[in-house]
Amino acid sequence: MNVRGYLSVVGAAAVLAGVAVLVEPGVASLVGLRTDRVVVTVLASLALLQGGLAVSARLVGGGRAAEPAEVERRFRASVPGDEFDDRLADLPDLRVKRRDEERAAIRERLEGLAVDVLVARGLDEDGARRHLRSGTWTADERAASFFVPAADRELSFGARLRDAFGSDLAFTQRARRAVTAIAAHAEREVPPPGIGTHGSDTGRDAASPPEGVDSAAADGGVEDE
Amino acid sequence: MSSPVPDPHLGDPGAPDRRASPGDAIDRTTRRWRGVTAFALLAGALGVLLSRPALALAGAAGVLFSAAARTAGPPASSVAVEREVERERAEPSESVRVTVTVANTGDALLPDVRVVDGVPGALTVAEGSPRHATALRPGKRATFTYVVRASRGHHRFGPATVLLRGFTGAVERELAVPAAAPESAGERTGGETAKETEEGTTTGTGDEASTTTTDRLACAPRLGEGQAVPLRPQTTGFSGRVTTDSGGAGAEFHSVRSYRPGDPLSRVDWARVARTGEFATRQFREERAATVVCLLDTRETAYCAPAPSAPTALERSVTAAGTAFTSLLDAGDRAGIAAWGPTACWLAPGMGGEHRARARELLGTHPAFDPIPPDRTFLPTIARRRVERRLPADAQVLLFSPLADDPPVDLARRLDAHGHRVTVVSTDPTARDTAGHALAAIERDRRLSTLRSAGVRVVDWGDEPLATALVRANQRWST
Numbered sequence: 122m123n124v125r126g127y128l129s130v131v132g133a134a135a136v137l138a139g140v141a142v143l144v145e146p147g148v149a150s151l152v153g154l155r156t157d158r159v160v161v162t163v164l165a166s167l168a169l170l171q172g173g174l175a176v177s178a179r180l181v182g183g184g185r186a187a188e189p190a191e192v193e194r195r196f197r198a199s200v201p202g203d204e205f206d207d208r209l210a211d212l213p214d215l216r217v218k219r220r221d222e223e224r225a226a227i228r229e230r231l232e233g234l235a236v237d238v239l240v241a242r243g244l245d246e247d248g249a250r251r252h253l254r255s256g257t258w259t260a261d262e263r264a265a266s267f268f269v270p271a272a273d274r275e276l277s278f279g280a281r282l283r284d285a286f287g288s289d290l291a292f293t294q295r296a297r298r299a300v301t302a303i304a305a306h307a308e309r310e311v312p313p314p315g316i317g318t319h320g321s322d323t324g325r326d327a328a329s330p331p332e333g334v335d336s337a338a339a340d341g342g343v344e345d346e
Numbered sequence: 347m348s349s350p351v352p353d354p355h356l357g358d359p360g361a362p363d364r365r366a367s368p369g370d371a372i373d374r375t376t377r378r379w380r381g382v383t384a385f386a387l388l389a390g391a392l393g394v395l396l397s398r399p400a401l402a403l404a405g406a407a408g409v410l411f412s413a414a415a416r417t418a419g420p421p422a423s424s425v426a427v428e429r430e431v432e433r434e435r436a437e438p439s440e441s442v443r444v445t446v447t448v449a450n451t452g453d454a455l456l457p458d459v460r461v462v463d464g465v466p467g468a469l470t471v472a473e474g475s476p477r478h479a480t481a482l483r484p485g486k487r488a489t490f491t492y493v494v495r496a497s498r499g500h501h502r503f504g505p506a507t508v509l510l511r512g513f514t515g516a517v518e519r520e521l522a523v524p525a526a527a528p529e530s531a532g533e534r535t536g537g538e539t540a541k542e543t544e545e546g547t548t549t550g551t552g553d554e555a556s557t558t559t560t561d562r563l564a565c566a567p568r569l570g571e572g573q574a575v576p577l578r579p580q581t582t583g584f585s586g587r588v589t590t591d592s593g594g595a596g597a598e599f600h601s602v603r604s605y606r607p608g609d610p611l612s613r614v615d616w617a618r619v620a621r622t623g624e625f626a627t628r629q630f631r632e633e634r635a636a637t638v639v640c641l642l643d644t645r646e647t648a649y650c651a652p653a654p655s656a657p658t659a660l661e662r663s664v665t666a667a668g669t670a671f672t673s674l675l676d677a678g679d680r681a682g683i684a685a686w687g688p689t690a691c692w693l694a695p696g697m698g699g700e701h702r703a704r705a706r707e708l709l710g711t712h713p714a715f716d717p718i719p720p721d722r723t724f725l726p727t728i729a730r731r732r733v734e735r736r737l738p739a740d741a742q743v744l745l746f747s748p749l750a751d752d753p754p755v756d757l758a759r760r761l762d763a764h765g766h767r768v769t770v771v772s773t774d775p776t777a778r779d780t781a782g783h784a785l786a787a788i789e790r791d792r793r794l795s796t797l798r799s800a801g802v803r804v805v806d807w808g809d810e811p812l813a814t815a816l817v818r819a820n821q822r823w824s825t
Contacts, residue, residue: 126417133413136390140406143399165394172387179380186376187520189507190365192465192476196718198651198658201750201776202786209781234785237792297781300788304778307788 209293224292231299232268238306242313252314259311264302267295366520368505371423374518376511379415382408415516424452425459427506429525434557436496438567441472446506447489447528450482457481458511459488464504464525468717469494469563496565498664499718500711503561527560566710569702570665573813574673576820577636578742578767578803601629637680637695637740640667641733642715643747643754644687649719650750652777659748659775661717664709666771666812667746671705681705684736685714686729686745686757688722692736730757734764742767748775749793750786758802769803 142149149155208227212220232253239249239258252258254273256265266274305311366372390405392398425448432443448461463476474492482488505522602615605625615626642648648660667683674681675697682695683705691714693705709715737743743761747754749772762768772794776787797804803823807815 126419129413129416133410136406136409136413140403143402161394165391167391168387169391169395172384172391175380175384175387179377179384185374186378186518187372187374187507187509189462189477189509192462193471195470195655196467197654198649198656198775200652200654200783200786201650201748201790202780202782202784205782205785206780207782231785234788234792238788241792241795300781300785304784304788307791 209296212293227296228267231296231303235268235299235303235306238303239314242306242309244313249314258314259302259305261298261302263295264298267299366507366522368522368524370522372520373420374520376515376518378515379412382415383412386412415514418512418514418516420517420519421456421510421512422452422454423510423519423521424450424454425456425508425510425521425523426451427461427508427523427525428528429463429503429506429560430528431503431559431561431563434559434562435564435566438496438498438565440496440565441493442496442563443491443493444476444503445489445491445528446476446478446525447487448478448480448482448506448508449487450484453484455481455483456510457513458509458515460509460511461490462507462509463492464506465494466499466501466503466563466718468497468499469501470497471495494563496563497717498565498567498661498710499716500713501563501565503563525560564711566707567665567668569672569706569709570669571672571676572669572811573816574677575670575744575769575771575805575816576803576823577638577679578769599628602626603629635677635679636674636742637682637738638670638674638744639682639684639695639737639741640671640744640746641684641686642667643745644685644689644691644714644720645724645753646688646719647750648687648748650748650775652775658717659750659773660715662773662807663746663748663771664715666773666807667744668706668709669812670744670771671709672702675702682741683708684733685712686733686754687714688720688724688729689714689716690729690732691715694736695738695741726753730760733757734761737761737766739765742769744768745770746773747771748773749790749797750775752793755793755796758797759800762800762802769805770797771805771807774806774808 138148138152138154142154205227208223212223215223232250235253235258236246236249239252240246244252249258253268254270256262256269258268259265306313364372386405386408388405389401389408393400393402393405428447428449430445432445436442444463444465446461446463448459450456450459458479459482460479461477465471465476472493472495474490476492478488478490480488503525505524508521508523510519510521511517602618603626605614605627609627613628615628618624618626642660642663644660648663649658651658671681671683678697680695680697681701683691683693685691689712691708691712693701693708713720743758743766745754745758745761745768747770749755749770754770758768758770772790774790776790777783778787794804794806803819805815805819
């Protein structure tokens with residue numbers, strides 16, 4: 122038995138003694154215990170406090186037991202791109218500096234891919250970057266604004282405020298829509314920049330936004346820009 | 347029977363996520379009596395403050411229960427586990443029964459014993475459960491069975507996880523117990539339902555023809571047969587099926603040249619002789635044999651799939667490589683197998699039935715093609731040089747890779763530049779249901795384009811049968 126066990130035995134003995142005193146108050150005088158109201162009230166208050174702490178610990182900590190591995194379940198494969206979804210989802214939990222670095226890395230990766238896709242559609246690299254910077258590469262306004270430098274973006278005051286205070290909703294939404302727009306170019310579902318309706322089309326790309334994009338926001342119901 | 351695990355000291359109770367390992371038990375306080383302690387203290391205190399003797403007595407009783415739980419220590423680790431796997435080798439999807447026996451080898455009663463067997467991660471439990479809960483008196487044992495469905499690979503069962511609790515359940519001891527062979531392996535199989543039996547009691551219905559084991563199950567599927575992978579014109583001096591640009595004996599017309607003494611009369615162009623009086627010899631495209639190495643991308647990134655429960659890209663690559671290997675041997679080509687990943691694997695190009703059998707065993711059970719991702723570090727430069735060093739100079743390469751990242755693209759281009767004609771058979775592991783998945787799919791498409799631009803042939807294999815993908819690719823190459 123460890124120290125905790127011995128202390129528990131002593132505590133249990135004290136409780137039994139208390140019960141004995143409760144049943145036969147004369148026992149207290151035999152062992153020299155004070156049983157006046159003040160002492161009993163103080164001890165009961167301490168027990169009440171300790172009981173409250175125990176309830177709190179029970180509610181907060183819960184139980185603790187081993188959780189053996191789910192051996193019945195086969196190995197589950199990863200899906201390519203899970204890592205990107207996780208990065209987007211984790212953005213709000215990062216510190217400001219780390220979050221900025223992560224945003225820059227995501228933007229750089231998407232820009233590299235977008236340039237690659239647009240070059241495959243016949244644009245030269247400079248032209249592709251120019252379209253990305255000016256936001257004329259897609260009809261989706263929010264996807265287009267993803268590569269536009271912050272100073273050149275025509276955003277509402279509220280959107281600027283949210284961006285300034287690090288809300289990742291706007292960035293994440295724009296990144297997802299940018300992926301959708303790049304996919305539409307890769308699948309050749311939309312004409313390449315400079316041909317057709319780009320720049321004047323007020324509609325959106327044919328490609329529907331992937332899962333995770335707020336449908337209300339996607340339909341223009343919520344403006345996060 | 348394995349030797350009992352010695353009693354460890356109380357472990358760190360603040361480490362609930364730690365897993366026990368053989369010889370290293372973990373003890374945890376379960377905190378299941380915290381509620382009783384709280385009730386006892388509150389009831390006792392309120393009983394005294396409100397002068398309610400009944401409440402105070404109830405609290406006192408609760409304190410006694412709580413004290414009993416707190417004084418309890420972890421149960422003794424006197425447990426042994428035996429396991430019997432019905433057979434050592436099985437065909438794909440075949441059911442294999444596993445019988446596990448847990449025994450109390452100590453002198454004390456174990457009131458709460460929970461066992462979770464170490465089923466290999468690539469096997470599916472098809473029937474029964476690898477978990478069992480029981481109480482064991484000293485010297486008693488309990489047996490339970492479950493059935494796994496065999497799949498490709500060499501599977502090793504891990505140690506069984508045993509959780510022991512005393513009467514109060516306040517402290518839990520977790521053990522990892524390696525299984526030993528049953529005392530009468532091959533005879534005892536147990537029943538469908540778990541049961542406690544006396545020491546030594548058996549129910550013998552074992553299959554005498556099969557070899558039982560305790561911790562492994564191997565499954566090497568037959569190599570598939572199907573559409574041959576079109577090869578590139580890089581051949582050996584032996585005749586085979588690859589049509590070359592050289593004129594000679596063959597089936598496909600190549601050209602007509604002046605007759606030379608010694609030319610076979612069957613190849614003389616008699617129509618021309620009749621028309622002009624000049625002797626000419628018809629030439630056909632020579633068909634030569636090729637030396638082909640099926641190189642499989644076995645890095646961790648190859649263990650991906652369009653959905654978590656779908657077959658991994660590596661699994662599909664192994665199937666495709668087996669089919670390609672068979673078709674190559676059937677056509678008279680020399681075929682070999684290599685792995686490009688953390689674990690090296692090399693089967694030099696060869697021919698014949700024995701070679702085919704070795705390939706089947708290799709693709710089925712070699713650790714390089716394990717169905718679970720490797721736990722070893724991949725050193726790309728060393729792995730690439732290892733492959734380059736072993737490739738015969740005239741060998742062309744069939745690279746099986748999902749192209750989930752850039753290194754396979756670099757490898758294919760490098761091998762191609764070194765004179766090995768490369769054809770990439772790429773299983774598509776991508777989905778497009780989220781932004782990340784769509785991004786990965788676009789990036790993979792760009793890799794395919796990069797390879798095609800570099801003159802490397804690519805077979806993009808999606809959901810359709812491999813033969814369909816090969817026919818489509820062949821049509822693309824022909825145009």
